Amino acid sequence: MAAEAIVTAHLGAAGYTTQLSDGKHEWLADEPESLGGGNLGPAPAALLLSSLGACTSITLHMYARRKEWPLKDVKVTLAMNPDGKPPAGTTQITRKIELAGDLSEEQRQRLLEIANACPIHKVLSGTIAIDSSLVE
Known part of the structure; x- marks a missing residue:
């Protein structure tokens, strides 16, 4: 990023x-x-999810390429609050990752771990401070 x-x-x-x-x-x-x-x-929520989806796909592709793994395609499907409105102050995002290619189970599990290390995942799962101000 x-x-x-x-x-x-x-x-x-x-x-x-x-x-x-x-x-x-x-x-x-x-x-x-x-x-x-x-x-x-x-809608704004879809734009937020698309950022995480793109980052996940790109991160997995970069990692597999560096490792020379046979990853052919990545499809990431995301949903915000799929079970309805969560308790106040929380948001639930589900991320389903489809991997195409002749990958071993170990490679698939490692890619799942790497998905959690994508920069946007780190931003969204960490503490976020938003500093708002009016411009004259």
């Missing part, structure tokens, strides 16, 4: 559609129509 990641979010003109940019890429977030949005992009 880069030492510093900066993303700007700008509320668009249509409902909840939000334009996002990291300076090199632009994408949209929105809410589903059932919540008053236009469903023009993923």
